[in-house]
Amino acid sequence: MLTRKRVILSAMQKRKICEKKKKNPSFSNVELAQEYKVEKSTVTNILKEKERWFTISVSQENIKKFHASHFAKQFSIEDFYYSEGWLGGFKKRYGLRQFKKQSEAASTPSAESIKNDCRALQQLLTPYNSEDIWNGDETGLFWKMEPSRVLACTSISGHKKEKSRVMIFCAANALQKLGVLRRHRFDIDSRYSRYRN
Structure with missing residues (x-):
C-alpha cells in the first residue's frame, strides 16, 4: 500500500x-x-x-x-x-523551533512581605493630606533590546541585556497629576534625536 x-x-x-x-x-x-x-x-x-x-x-x-x-x-x-x-x-x-531566552534572575518580594509593607506605609502616611501624597512611576522604550525569543536547535543561555532607553516618568495624587517628564539614557540613535527635550 x-x-x-x-x-x-x-x-x-x-x-x-x-x-x-x-x-x-x-x-x-x-x-x-x-x-x-x-x-x-x-x-x-x-x-x-x-x-x-x-x-x-x-x-x-x-x-x-x-x-x-x-x-x-x-x-x-x-x-x-x-x-x-x-x-x-x-x-x-x-530541529529548529522557538525558544524563550533565559533572563537574568530577579528577586521578587513575597506576598506576605508586600502586605506588611503596605500596612507600614499606611501608618507612615496617616498624618498627611491626600493632595500631598504622590505616586510616580517610570516606563521606557528599550530601543536596542533584542527579541526574547530566538530560532535555534537547543535552548540558549541569556546574556546581559542592552540598557539603552528613553524613559518617561508619570506622577499623580488623588486630586491632580504632573506633566509627563522625559529623559534619555545612554546614547540615543540619531533617528530619535528630534524627540530630545
Missing part, C-alpha cells in the same frame, strides 16, 4: 484555511483537506487554533521569503525555490 507523502503547511497556508472556512462555512473539512493534500484531522486541528493563525501577518512570511532568497544568492544556489511549505520543512529537518 502506498503511503501519502507528509505535507507540512506553512503558517500562511494555515491562515488561508481558516479564512476560507470563515468566508464559506459550508466548506467541509474534507474538501479543505483535499485542496491542501492533508488529512482531515490536520484541518480540524488548524481550525481549533484559528485565533492563533489569524494573528500571523503577511509581512512576516514575505520577510522570510526575502531572506531565504537573499541567502540562496549569497551561497550561489541556482535552483532555489521558496515554496509555501519550504520553511516549515527546513525547520523540522534541522
Whole structure:
C-alpha cells in the first residue's frame, strides 16, 4: 500500500484555511483537506487554533521569503525555490523551533512581605493630606533590546541585556497629576534625536 507523502503547511497556508472556512462555512473539512493534500484531522486541528493563525501577518512570511532568497544568492544556489511549505520543512529537518531566552534572575518580594509593607506605609502616611501624597512611576522604550525569543536547535543561555532607553516618568495624587517628564539614557540613535527635550 502506498503511503501519502507528509505535507507540512506553512503558517500562511494555515491562515488561508481558516479564512476560507470563515468566508464559506459550508466548506467541509474534507474538501479543505483535499485542496491542501492533508488529512482531515490536520484541518480540524488548524481550525481549533484559528485565533492563533489569524494573528500571523503577511509581512512576516514575505520577510522570510526575502531572506531565504537573499541567502540562496549569497551561497550561489541556482535552483532555489521558496515554496509555501519550504520553511516549515527546513525547520523540522534541522530541529529548529522557538525558544524563550533565559533572563537574568530577579528577586521578587513575597506576598506576605508586600502586605506588611503596605500596612507600614499606611501608618507612615496617616498624618498627611491626600493632595500631598504622590505616586510616580517610570516606563521606557528599550530601543536596542533584542527579541526574547530566538530560532535555534537547543535552548540558549541569556546574556546581559542592552540598557539603552528613553524613559518617561508619570506622577499623580488623588486630586491632580504632573506633566509627563522625559529623559534619555545612554546614547540615543540619531533617528530619535528630534524627540530630545
